[in-house]
Amino acid sequence: MDALRRVELAGRLCYKSEDRVTSDSYHRFIQMLIQRKHWSVIEHGYMTAHIVTNRGVTHELVRHRLASFSQESTRYCNYAKGRFGGEIAVVCPPELSNADLPLWRASMQESEKVYLELIERGVTPQIARGVLPNDLKAEIIVTANLREWHHIFALRCGSSAHPHMRHVMRMGLSQAAELFAPVFDDLIELSL
């Protein structure tokens, strides 16, 4: 059973109206739940997202409590080895102007150089990571219920969010709004 039908079933259990389920009744039922702010029922649906961003953004993201996070580890990944090919990925902030880009890029390369040198000298990755910058690429898998995602998108796609966070989250919202209509309908103007 998919997420939205599970939400409908959970909601109808509260009122004992399970006999009113039809093949597409979930859509209107969920609209009614949201209108009445019965958000707790929306929690029975879940979404998992795979996000590629940087560590500045993930540090903010993991503050959300009702979510589960698995993140590329700077303690256990040795960025000098094998799969990483001695090349550390960084993610350029979308707001940086072309004029400032060379300065930023040089700084990224300098950090990488020192990291690789420390590793070569025998320093462990978990200590050497100290020289890696906030803009280091960070992959993270986030699982949360649809109520929490609604809260995350409302907060992180808004104008007071960090520009980089906002950029990533608006892309997510666009996809989520399609997959889980009508849960995110009221946020649609925030999406990309």
Place this chain on the structure above:
Amino acid sequence: MDALRRVELAGRLCYKSEDRVTSDSYHRFIQMLIQRKHWSVIEHGYMTAHIVTNRGVTHELVRHRLASFSQESTRYCNYAKGRFGGEIAVVCPPELSNADLPLWRASMQESEKVYLELIERGVTPQIARGVLPNDLKAEIIVTANLREWHHIFALRCGSSAHPHMRHVMRMGLSQAAELFAPVFDDLIELSL
């Protein structure tokens, strides 16, 4: 993608070992996660259960924080009407002896009689519910991640749990252990 493969993918992202996924690699990978106590990764898998029990048990159950609950409402269900046919369901505690059963049943019927009388006098269901007993049947839909379910089963199937809670949870554990092997393997002796 099913729950356990999603857990594997999330775990492998931490170490950047996604290239080692095979069609059945999740089983051993999850065993390794549990052995190393990397429980946070197990959170990416979810299970929803539909439980029929009584309100004494649900009052304990809803204390678990990282779970979502939707429960038959004593505020909004009018047990005197329609679907309920004027008959209030109660759930007999599994531990009650046959000798004590008639006394218990008479008490249930007495509560039901007063409830129906109050409703007839115009009292609202949410006030009349005050006379309904702890053993009133309660349906509840519970969604939680597999780490939380592991915690719930470990606690609620054990010898210090309420007998009624234990009874319900052991049935749940039996089913969960089959569906989500190897996540609950270490609890198998607690199941029914």
Place this chain on the structure above:
Amino acid sequence: MDALRRVELAGRLCYKSEDRVTSDSYHRFIQMLIQRKHWSVIEHGYMTAHIVTNRGVTHELVRHRLASFSQESTRYCNYAKGRFGGEIAVVCPPELSNADLPLWRASMQESEKVYLELIERGVTPQIARGVLPNDLKAEIIVTANLREWHHIFALRCGSSAHPHMRHVMRMGLSQAAELFAPVFDDLIELSL
């Protein structure tokens, strides 16, 4: 250091403006935090409340996740013994009319009688509790941070709350609003 000064200090750490603390600067600083919706900072202040109500209300109350609850146990308290003097306390819903009161009271007494009889027959309290009603008196100690209390009061003092819940929570809000001004200023019209 009291709760509100601790909130101020935590908030000023974010902006590194600790040098602006004066003896009464917390009041305006907290008003500013709330206006800007920096609610996470308000979480550093805590309040513990001792509430006497019934089990219908506590079953709803314990759904709040970011709070800690300790409740009079129907599993471990033997209401037939010692301290209880064989008299089970119940809490009358504030909305019950005088005309309906005798019916309600008779039902309470009937439940008590059966409970005591079951105990006398050797049934354990945790099984005998099944006949006790929703209106059984329930004491509960609740500790939560001030942000969570703000959320609880906003939800539970409003017009869609259960009348009994609302009654208890409005009393609590009155006291909290005095103790922790200005945290609850915007809810003042909901208090008793």
Place this chain on the structure above:
Amino acid sequence: MDALRRVELAGRLCYKSEDRVTSDSYHRFIQMLIQRKHWSVIEHGYMTAHIVTNRGVTHELVRHRLASFSQESTRYCNYAKGRFGGEIAVVCPPELSNADLPLWRASMQESEKVYLELIERGVTPQIARGVLPNDLKAEIIVTANLREWHHIFALRCGSSAHPHMRHVMRMGLSQAAELFAPVFDDLIELSL
């Protein structure tokens, strides 16, 4: 009332044994609670800590869900201005050898130089922060209940914790164990 007496009172409410409180009864009562694993009662006590560490450590720390965090903001603090005097504080990992120190220090200074240059070119602090390293000094105020602190200390003072995290947390445990005996007695060998 202090934290430990509040814990005692909450625990005694569960069993209705409030009449057994004496001036120092909390100590043995709390030992009993821990022995019986009634950890939920320990949650009524709270501790706030002011920690100075780096952003690598805080990124791990904020994953604890039942805690509240306020952290020096890299979005809102302009490290080039006023109070900061154009000197960015970094925190050296305790495990770095003297031989590797000059390399590390040069990298820190290089990052600082680029940050200040970006700011001078008109880049906002929240974008310029991207070049700042994981070892950037980070102040954080953490409030959590004593059960959560017990969990945090057990996990973060152990041998599999990051060396820097372990260093900071062992200092915290030493102080907490004194202030809140007997709550952390079983962890005493992990403290500094």
